[in-house]
Each structure stands twice: as structure tokens, then as C-alpha cells.
Amino acid sequence: MTSTLLRAGLGLALVSLSTAPAVGASRFVADPYPSTYQAHPDGPLLIQNATVLTGTGQRLDNADVLLRDGRIIAVGDALQVDASVTRINADGKWVTPGLIDVHSHLGVYPSPGVGAHSDGNEMTAPVTANVWAEHSVWPQDPGFQAALAGGVTSMQVLPGSANLVGGRGVTLKNVPATTYQAMKFPGAPWGLKMACGENPKRVYGGGKGVAPATRMGNVAGYRAAFIDAADYIAKNKPKPAKRKGWFGSDKGDSAGDAGGKRDLKLDTLAGAIQGDIRVHIHCYRADEMATMLDLSKEFGFKVAAFHHGVEAYKLADRLAAEGVCGALWADWWGFKMEAFDGIAENIALVDRPKNSCAIVHSDSPEGIQRLNQEAAKVMAAARRAHMPEIAPERAITWMTANAAKALGIEAQTGTLEAGKMADVVIWNGNPFSSYALAEQVFVDGRRVYDRSTPPATPRSDFQLGQELR
Amino acid sequence: MGMVNKRRRAWPGATLVALLLMTTAASAQDLLVRGATVATASARGNVEDADVLVQGGIIRAVGRGLSAPAGVPVVEGKGRMLTPALFGGITEIGIEEVSGESSTVDSALKIGEQPLRPEFDVTLAYNPASVLIPVARLDGIGFTALGAATGGGFVAGQGGVVRFDGSADPIGPRALFLRLGAAASELTGQSRAAQWMLLQQMVDEARGQVDADSPHALLTPAGRRTLARYLSGQGRIVVEVDRAADIRQLLRWAAREKVKIAIAGGAEAWQLAPQLAAAKVPVFVDALGNLPTTFDQIGATLENAARLQRAGVPVAFAQRDDASHNARKMRQLAGNAVANGLPWADGLAGLTRVPAEVLGVADQIGSIEPGKRADLVLWEGDPLDVAHYAEQVWLGGRAMPMRSRQTELRDRYLQRNAQP
Numbered sequence: 001m002t003s004t005l006l007r008a009g010l011g012l013a014l015v016s017l018s019t020a021p022a023v024g025a026s027r028f029v030a031d032p033y034p035s036t037y038q039a040h041p042d043g044p045l046l047i048q049n050a051t052v053l054t055g056t057g058q059r060l061d062n063a064d065v066l067l068r069d070g071r072i073i074a075v076g077d078a079l080q081v082d083a084s085v086t087r088i089n090a091d092g093k094w095v096t097p098g099l100i101d102v103h104s105h106l107g108v109y110p111s112p113g114v115g116a117h118s119d120g121n122e123m124t125a126p127v128t129a130n131v132w133a134e135h136s137v138w139p140q141d142p143g144f145q146a147a148l149a150g151g152v153t154s155m156q157v158l159p160g161s162a163n164l165v166g167g168r169g170v171t172l173k174n175v176p177a178t179t180y181q182a183m184k185f186p187g188a189p190w191g192l193k194m195a196c197g198e199n200p201k202r203v204y205g206g207g208k209g210v211a212p213a214t215r216m217g218n219v220a221g222y223r224a225a226f227i228d229a230a231d232y233i234a235k236n237k238p239k240p241a242k243r244k245g246w247f248g249s250d251k252g253d254s255a256g257d258a259g260g261k262r263d264l265k266l267d268t269l270a271g272a273i274q275g276d277i278r279v280h281i282h283c284y285r286a287d288e289m290a291t292m293l294d295l296s297k298e299f300g301f302k303v304a305a306f307h308h309g310v311e312a313y314k315l316a317d318r319l320a321a322e323g324v325c326g327a328l329w330a331d332w333w334g335f336k337m338e339a340f341d342g343i344a345e346n347i348a349l350v351d352r353p354k355n356s357c358a359i360v361h362s363d364s365p366e367g368i369q370r371l372n373q374e375a376a377k378v379m380a381a382a383r384r385a386h387m388p389e390i391a392p393e394r395a396i397t398w399m400t401a402n403a404a405k406a407l408g409i410e411a412q413t414g415t416l417e418a419g420k421m422a423d424v425v426i427w428n429g430n431p432f433s434s435y436a437l438a439e440q441v442f443v444d445g446r447r448v449y450d451r452s453t454p455p456a457t458p459r460s461d462f463q464l465g466q467e468l469r
Numbered sequence: 470m471g472m473v474n475k476r477r478r479a480w481p482g483a484t485l486v487a488l489l490l491m492t493t494a495a496s497a498q499d500l501l502v503r504g505a506t507v508a509t510a511s512a513r514g515n516v517e518d519a520d521v522l523v524q525g526g527i528i529r530a531v532g533r534g535l536s537a538p539a540g541v542p543v544v545e546g547k548g549r550m551l552t553p554a555l556f557g558g559i560t561e562i563g564i565e566e567v568s569g570e571s572s573t574v575d576s577a578l579k580i581g582e583q584p585l586r587p588e589f590d591v592t593l594a595y596n597p598a599s600v601l602i603p604v605a606r607l608d609g610i611g612f613t614a615l616g617a618a619t620g621g622g623f624v625a626g627q628g629g630v631v632r633f634d635g636s637a638d639p640i641g642p643r644a645l646f647l648r649l650g651a652a653a654s655e656l657t658g659q660s661r662a663a664q665w666m667l668l669q670q671m672v673d674e675a676r677g678q679v680d681a682d683s684p685h686a687l688l689t690p691a692g693r694r695t696l697a698r699y700l701s702g703q704g705r706i707v708v709e710v711d712r713a714a715d716i717r718q719l720l721r722w723a724a725r726e727k728v729k730i731a732i733a734g735g736a737e738a739w740q741l742a743p744q745l746a747a748a749k750v751p752v753f754v755d756a757l758g759n760l761p762t763t764f765d766q767i768g769a770t771l772e773n774a775a776r777l778q779r780a781g782v783p784v785a786f787a788q789r790d791d792a793s794h795n796a797r798k799m800r801q802l803a804g805n806a807v808a809n810g811l812p813w814a815d816g817l818a819g820l821t822r823v824p825a826e827v828l829g830v831a832d833q834i835g836s837i838e839p840g841k842r843a844d845l846v847l848w849e850g851d852p853l854d855v856a857h858y859a860e861q862v863w864l865g866g867r868a869m870p871m872r873s874r875q876t877e878l879r880d881r882y883l884q885r886n887a888q889p
Contacts, residue, residue: 111760112767143760198569313882333875334601334794336569343875349882366757366790373801376856383849384858385879434804434854466767 027236027262028271033134035184037173039421041070041445046081047426050090055097055400055415059393065095067422070445075416088440090426096396097416098153098423098443100403101368102280102327103307103361107157107172107180108133110141111365121160122167126204126212127225129192130264131167133159137180140460143365148174148449148458150369151425151438154185156407161195161282162203164212164221168268169193169280171407175443176458189408191304192272194222196283196292197338219291226299229269235260236270278304278408280327284338286314293322305406307361308332310342313349316356325357325406326350329367330374330381344381347398348390359406360398371399376432392432421445498526498843498866501537505546505847510553510821511836514814521551523843526865531837544847544861552817552852553837554611554633554844554864556824557796558787559646559707559733559753562613563599563631564591565793577620584656585671587699588691589626591617592639597631601793603873606633608797609846609859614787614828615639616707616733617646623653623664624671627695627704630830632844634864641830642704644731645695649710649719650765665718672726675700699728705827706730707753712765713737720748731827733787734758736766739773742780751827752777753787754819756802756809774819775810784815785824804853816853842866 045067052060052075064079065072108120119136122128137157147155153174159166169191172183196218205213212218271277279296283289283306296303305325306312310333312319312326319326328350333342343349351358360375362368375395382390404414413421422445428437441449450456500523507519509531520535521528537543566573575594578586592615605613611633617626625646629639647653649664657663667687673679674688675696688696699706706723710716711734720741723730732738733753738745745752754774761767770776778784786802788795803816811819825835834844843866850857862869 112763114764146760313879316882317885331795331797332791333604334567335791337567340567341878343879345879345883349879364790365760365762369759370757370805373805373855376854377801380856380858385876385883387883430856433856434801435808437808463761466761 026271026274026276028267028274029190029276033132033181035186036179036181037175037184037186038182039070039444039446041067041422042086042447044068044081044085045442045445046079046085046087047090047095047424048087050093050095050426051430052416053094053096053393053396054417055396056417057393057397059391065416065424067424067442067445070422072416072418072420072422072424074418088426092429093439094427094429094431095416096151096425096427096431097400097414098425098441099151099371099399100407100409100414101147101152101155101362101371101399102305102359102403102406103363104147104155104157104368105160105363106143106147106155106365106368107137107139107141108159110138111143121162123162123203126163126200126210126221127165127265128159128163128167129165129225129266129268131159132170132190133157133167133193134170134180134184137170137172137183139177139180139183140462142460142463143368144174145176145458145460146365147368148441149438149451151372151427151431151441152368153423153425153441153443154404154407154409154413155368156191156280158191158193158280161193161199164195164200164218165225165269166193166195168277171409173443175448176460185409187409187412190268190271190277191280191407192268192277194279194281194292196281196288197285198336199282215288219295222295223298225265225269226273226295226301229266229273230299232263232266233270233273273299273301275302278406280305280307280406282307284308284310286311289315290318293318293324304408305357305359308339308363309350310339310346313343313346314341316350317353319350320353320356323355323357325359325402327359327361327403327406329363330360330377344377345385345387347375347378348382348385348387351390351394351398352387357402357405358398359402361403372427372431372436373434375399376434379432392430395432496525499524499538499541500843500863500866501535501541501543502546502551502845502847503535503543505549505551507531507837508550508552508817508852509837510818511838513838521837521845523845523863523866526843526867528837528839528841528843530839546847549860550848550850550852551837552609552846552848553821553835554846554862555609555799555820555852556785556835557605557610557613557633558792558799559614559616559628560793560796561591561615561618562601562605562793562796563595563597564615566596566599566601568791568794576616577618578622578626579620581621583687583689584621585624585667585687586622586626586689586692587624587645587671588689588695589617590628590643591615591626592629592631592643595631595637595639597635597637600874601796602633603870604794604875605796606862606864606869607859607871607873607876608800609848609852609862610796610799611844611846611862611864612825612830612834613796614644614707614824619648619653619656621656623648623656623667630828632834632864634867634869640833641828644704644828645699645706647706647708649708650712650715651763652709652765661715665722668722671696672700700726702727702729704729705829707733709733711736711763713740713768715765716741717744720744720750723750724748734789736773737768738782739770739776740768742777742782745777746781749783751783751785751823753785753824753827754802754806755788756786756806757788771805771809774806774815778811778815783823783827784811784819785827786819800853801855804855807853813853
């Protein structure tokens with residue numbers, strides 16, 4: 001409730017209570033659909049004698065992790081706690097931060113993949129910055145629970161890539177819930193989904209006979225949209241304070257809000273320009289990523305991450321230098337022309353430069369269940385290529401700390417550091433293996449998955465009773 | 470093999486190949502692998518510290534303390550595992566280059582009139598120069614089942630087994646591919662019930678119970694002849710089907726018509742495991758499929774392979790999504806099946822011996838036994854674990870270059886700023 005709107009006159013303030021932004025001050029990111037997520041931590045828990053990958057690049061052998069009140073309290077050797085603390089002997093087990101997938105369509109393209117639930121692409125116009133993926137999320141998608149069994153505790157759910165600008169993505173905590181608001185990661189910024197290349201031009205030029213039909217049409221489309229957004233920002237600049245009436249109700253003076261009619265599309269694009277919404281761009285080819293970096297400079301926004309980026313290895317140095325993450329697959333390639341140059345070492349090469357930000361992402365209800373195995377493939381490919389050995393403590397950052405950074409939730413989660421959310425996974429061994437299984441998963445200190453007690457595993461409403469005969 | 474390039478020191482298997490190059494006197498298809506853990510994928514199981522002798526591209530002996538005949542190069546296998554070259558699944562490798570570009574895809578037939586063409590044979594379109602082949606081979610894959618994909622009809626057509634040694638022609642018998650259930654409903658008048666109706670009519674035609682000049686004929690004369698071959702037990706009919714109810718119908722149909730079938734996908738096959746075992750029907754399991762992706766897959770579980778195996782059903786693997794470009798993912802399927810209860814030996818068998826048996830080529834490939842082709846892979850670690858990689862692949866005893874278009878790209882960009 002830090003809305004600057006509240007500084008406006010009384011009448012307006014009452015109205016705006018329900019539209020207070022979750023973060024930031026801009027009205028472009030006011031949230032009328034706020035998170036109702038609540039942590040329900042279990043009692044204090046000490047995980048002992050584990051191999052701990054902290055997500056900060058450290059590996060601690062035979063170490064303990066203490067969780068209390070939904071937070072990481074301490075990580076280290078032989079932590080001393082009083083007798084009331086529950087203990088788990090994790091000898092032989094590995095402990096990591098909860099995994100984070102920056103690119104999921106769970107809920108918007110749920111299982112089963114029926115037409116009635118095909119809610120991921122608003123394929124009615126090439127720029128639909130006005131739509132929000134969260135309004136499509138079906139919380140009963142069984143894929144959420146499957147991802148949880150794979151150690152995924154947070155994810156960004158994005159619109160699809162049919163459009164140049166697909167809409168807002170939402171970051172969720174992976175907990176069973178009846179509403180998406182109850183999964184919505186408190187305070188997480190939205191993402192803006194954009195798409196390069198083949199998909200938009202195929203869907204519109206190829207499919208509907210309207211712009212864009214080419215890559216140059218794609219870029220013209222982004223530029224037109226951001227020109228409108230820049231104009232919108234200018235028009236919405238706070239006006240100099242007028243003399244207030246005694247009731248303070250003049251409409252043009254709501255600090256940061258010029259009071260014009262809201263345009264949902266331009267709200268989102270303006271939020272992106274102002275840095276309150278993270279820009280995530282589906283983009284395969286190196287040359288197109290470079291074009292998008294130029295576009296970002298033309299309009300003054302920052303690219304948080306290129307997604308898919310099968311050619312990211314071709315400009316890994318530039319991505320690192322510009323602080324742009326590469327959210328990538330381990331091995332997808334060749335299913336379309338812009339994916340033809342995929343290589344198995346892509347993530348390793350993107351990870352290589354100083355200040356890099358390599359991320360393993362899924363874009364798949366299967367892949368999200370085994371992000372750890374995707375990373376293992378990359379580690380093996382790098383070894384095969386005689387690249388320097390990638391240690392587990394490094395690889396874990398690809399799906400924890402780096403992912404959190406791309407989503408703007410790195411202050412809350414993504415590492416096992418004191419004060420962070422107690423989003424934790426206990427693995428049956430080294431997670432970078434086909435045989436790795438998440439045994440216990442904690443979200444904000446609550447055990448939400450336990451492999452040893454299947455009945456305790458959440459099941460979506462959809463799955464209930466399907467086995468009855 | 471003359472591709473060793475100083476600039477590319479980083480390529481794997483370099484030592485092995487150097488060794489081979491030094492011994493040019495022997496046939497390029499001779500070889501002794503010494504001291505490996507030999508995972509035979511046969512009744513012998515894994516043999517520790519064993520040697521495998523290859524001459525003329527054929528495995529001659531498997532055992533301890535074999536000696537290399539004069540001129541036969543020796544490859545040190547100590548601490549490594551040697552397996553048969555792996556099965557790449559039911560794929561379109563060599564019949565599709567870029568999935569999204571129809572000019573490069575030949576896997577499905579779509580002919581408006583008379584769409585049901587069992588005589589359609591995708592192996593005729595096979596391109597052994599496909600860039601997908603070295604990519605798959607680099608990960609230890611030596612053969613695949615080219616599958617006809619459904620285009621205009623639920624009977625997709627025929628495919629067969631190809632080896633990735635550059636040879637142009639399939640080996641072994643053809644297989645006929647068809648799809649049942651919701652995925653084919655659009656092609657059968659919007660009802661899966663019609664699949665049995667149409668199948669029955671085709672069978673009647675192939676058995677000569679419908680006049681050849683009937684205006685209602687579904688099949689061409691060539692189609693009748695083709696289907697008749699399968700109905701007489703020559704070649705396997707591979708059926709992509711998931712729902713238990715449909716599998717039950719399929720088992721009845723196969724028993725009635727006395728045809729050899731295999732199931733591909735089979736998300737709910739575990740629910741009929743005893744019946745499948747009794748009928749000796751193998752299943753190509755998509756071992757990563759645990760979501761109700763469609764209403765035909767409500768019962769999908771990661772334990773499918775393990776449950777089928779326990780009941781005595783022969784288990785092979787096949788994946789659905791991006792099966793061709795990502796055929797290398799097959800060993801991840803096997804590894805995850807093992808993580809979910811399948812014995813390791815059955816995981817390997819599902820990538821080697823079982824698919825070879827199901828597809829009628831087990832007399833040639835799929836296990837490390839004397840008399841079989843020397844299609845072998847030496848692994849840096851456990852082949853079912855994605856954390857490890859293939860060091861060297863031999864097909865017909867010939868060392869395959871451990872390179873692909875992808876490693877060429879990699880090596881160019883491993884040198885930073887290769888291009889501005």
C-alpha cells in the first residue's frame with residue numbers, strides 16, 4: 001500500500017485502494033489482482049550432514065541448513081540448535097535452493113491440452129501487451145505438482161510467442177491453491193513477453209495475411225508499439241501542482257499520474273520502459289538478439305533475458321557485458337529454421353564470460369520436472385568439449401540464483417542465504433543425474449512435497465478420483 | 470577419419486582415433502576393445518574387465534584375456550562401459566531436416582482421395598546425409614526405426630530400421646505404423662469407434678473379401694497386397710495408442726486377426742500389463758510422460774516401464790516430442806525409467822536388444838554377442854545417466870567421427886569472438 005495514488009484527494013484515494021501497485025510507484029504497475037499468497041511454515045527444521053549447494057557458487061560438504069519461520073536462518077557446519085528443533089539427517093543427500101523456471105506455460109497451456117484450456121496465446125493482434133498471463137492460469141493444472149516433484153518452487157508463467165508482444169507474465173510460488181492469486185509471488189515484478197523471428201511472422205503474415213509478415217515487419221511492429229508507449233509516458237508525466245481546492249480533488253494532480261484514460265497495452269509497455277516490468281524476449285538467432293538489444297536502447301528499456309536463444313553462444317560475451325541473461329534449453333534444436341544452429345554446449349558457453357547469467361529454462365511441462373537433468377547434460381557436453389569442468393555449485397546457479405535475478409526476486413529467493421525464503425530441496429544424491437530425485441521440497445519453510453509419503457503429495461482437483469472404477 | 474585438425478584439439482575420442490590411425494595395416498573394421506565393462510544387453514548381462522574382438526565389422530569374441538590378432542588395433546576400455554550402439558527411437562531422422570519447413574519433411578502422406586495407403590514407405594525418402602544423423606550418433610545412437618507419421622490417414626504407412634553408418638538402405642523387415650485413439654479421431658470421422666470399422670474393412674479388402682472394383686474400397690491394389698503381408702505375420706504393426714480401453718480393443722483385434730503388433734506410447738499400457746505380457750506385445754514407452762497430456766493419457770505415470778517389465782512385457786523406449794532432432798534424449802528416458810523402478814539392465818535392453826527384437830533385426834544388432842555387427846559405444850560413464858557421454862562410437866567395427874555440424878559450430882565459437 002505504498003501507492004502514490006493515496007496522496008491524492010480522499011475520494012480518489014478510496015477508489016484507488018483496490019488498485020494499489022504491489023511494487024514501485026508507477027500507476028502503470030498498479031495491481032488490482034494482488035497476491036494473497038501466505039507462507040505457512042512448519043516448525044523449525046535442521047537439515048543435517050548434507051552436501052549443500054548454496055546457489056551463491058559455494059558447495060559445503062557435510063553441512064547443515066536451518067529453517068525457521070519460513071526463512072533460511074543459517075547454513076554451515078554443525079549448527080547448534082535447541083532440542084525443540086526437528087532434525088533431518090541428510091547424510092548422503094544434497095540440498096539446494098528451490099529451483100526456479102523462468103519460462104513456463106503451466107496453467108495457461110495446462111494438461112490435458114484441451115481447446116477449452118488453450119489460453120496461452122492471444123492470437124488476435126500482434127501486440128497484446130494488455131493481456132496478463134495470470135488471467136489465463138488454471139491453478140488445477142496437474143503440471144504444477146509434477147514440477148514440484150522436480151524441485152521447482154517458483155516459476156514465471158508467460159504468454160506464448162505468437163505475438164510480437166504477448167503480454168504480461170506472472171511469477172508464482174509453486175504451491176497448491178484454488179486461485180492464482182494465492183500462488184502469486186509477493187512483490188515479484190511482472191515480466192513482459194516479447195517474441196522475435198518466425199512465430200509472429202508466421203501467425204500474422206503467414207496465417208492471417210496481416211502485418212508482420214517478415215522480420216523487418218516484426219521490428220517495425222515493436223517500434224510502433226514503443227513509440228506509442230513513449231508518447232503515453234510523456235502524456236502521463238506528473239503535471240506541476242495546481243493550487244488545490246480545500247478538498248484537494250483536482251483531477252490532474254495525482255503525483256505521477258496525469259489522469260488520462262488508461263490504456264492497458266501502453267501501461268504495460270510504459271512499465272517495461274520504466275524498468276518496473278522485466279522484459280523477457282523469445283529470440284533464437286544471434287543477429288536478432290543483437291537487433292533487440294539495439295531496440296532496447298532506442299526506447300530505453302532493459303532486456304532481462306533472452307529466452308530459448310539457441311544461438312546465444314554466438315554472442316555470449318555481449319550478453320554478459322550488457323547484463324542480459326540467457327534462458328536456454330540444454331538440447332532442443334532443429335524443429336524450425338531459427339533453431340537449426342543449436343548446440344549442446346550453448347549454456348556452458350553463455351555461462352563462460354565474466355558477469356554472465358546463464359539460465360536453464362523449460363518451456364515445457366516435461367522439462368520443468370527435470371531442470372537439474374538439463375543442466376547435467378550441459379555439464380557433460382562441456383566436459384566432452386574439453387571445456388573447464390563445470391562444478392555442481394556453479395551449475396545450480398543456472399536454475400536458482402540466475403533465474404531469480406532474471407525475475408527480480410533475487411532478494412527473496414534463489415540462494416540458501418540467511419534471511420531468504422526457505423525454498424529448499426533435499427535430493428537423493430547429486431542432482432545432476434538421470435537418477436536424481438527430489439525427496440523433500442520446502443516452500444517458505446513448509447514441506448509441500450515428500451516422496452516417501454505419496455498421499456501427502458498434492459494432487460490437483462482434476463486428478464482426483466480419476467482412478468476410480 | 471582424416472579430419473583431425475590442430476585447431477580443434479578439443480574434440481573427444483582423439484586418443485582413440487589416433488590409435489586407430491597408427492594401425493592402418495588392419496582392416497578399418499577390425500578392433501579389440503580391452504578391459505571394458507561390457508554391457509552385452511544379452512543373457513550374459515554385464516561382463517567386467519572384458520575384451521571384445523571385432524573382425525570384418527563383426528563381433529567375433531567376447532571374454533577375458535582375448536589377444537589381438539596381428540595388426541588389429543587395440544582400444545583401452547579400462548574403467549569404461551561398452552554397450553551396443555543405442556536405439557534412437559521411432560523417428561524421422563533422415564526424412565525430416567527442419568520440422569517446420571515442409572520442403573524438408575517426407576514423413577507423412579496426405580493424399581486427398583484414398584488417404585489410407587499402407588503401401589506408402591518412408592524409407593524410400595531416407596537421406597543418409599542428414600545432419601541429424603551425426604548429432605544422434607555423437608550421443609551413442611546407432612540405429613532408429615523410421616516411422617511413417619500420420620498425415621491424411623490413421624494408417625500412416627511403412628517404415629523400417631536404418632543404421633547410422635552412412636548406409637542408404639534399411640535393414641530387416643518393414644513395419645507398418647498406425648495411430649489409434651483421440652490423436653487420430655480427426656482422421657476417422659471424429660470417432661475412435663470408426664477406427665475399428667475402417668480397420669475391419671481394410672482387413673476384409675486385404676483378405677479378398679471385398680470385390681477389387683468395389684466403389685467403397687478404401688485400399689488401392691498395392692495397399693491390399695501390403696496389408697495382406699502384415700496380416701500373414703510378416704512384419705510388425707506398430708500402433709501408437711495410449712488409452713487402456715483402446716489398448717484392450719487393440720489386443721482383441723490383434724488376437725482375432727493374428728497379427729504381430731507393438732504399442733508405441735502406451736501411457737496407460739501398465740493397466741493392461743498382464744494381458745500385454747500374455748499376448749507378448751511389446752511396448753515402446755515414452756518414459757518421461759507422466760502428465761495427462763490428453764484425455765487418453767489420464768493414467769500416465771513414470772512407473773509405466775517398471776510396471777510393464779515386472780509383468781513380463783518387453784519394454785523398449787520411444788519419445789514423442791522432437792523425437793528426431795533430440796533422439797539423444799532416449800537415454801534420459803531409460804535413466805528416468807530406472808530411477809522410477811526399472812532394473813538397469815532392462816533400461817539398457819530397452820535401448821538396444823528389445824527394440825532390435827521387436828523390429829526384427831536382433832539377428833544383426835542390439836547386443837554384444839559373437840556374430841552380431843560391431844555396432845558399439847564406449848562410454849565415459851553410465852550410458853543411462855545424462856551426466857555422461859559417449860567417447861567413441863563404432864558401427865560395423867568402423868570408428869565413427871565423433872563430430873557433427875553442432876560440434877563444428879561449437880568449435881568455431883569456443884574461440885571467443887570468432888565473428889563480430
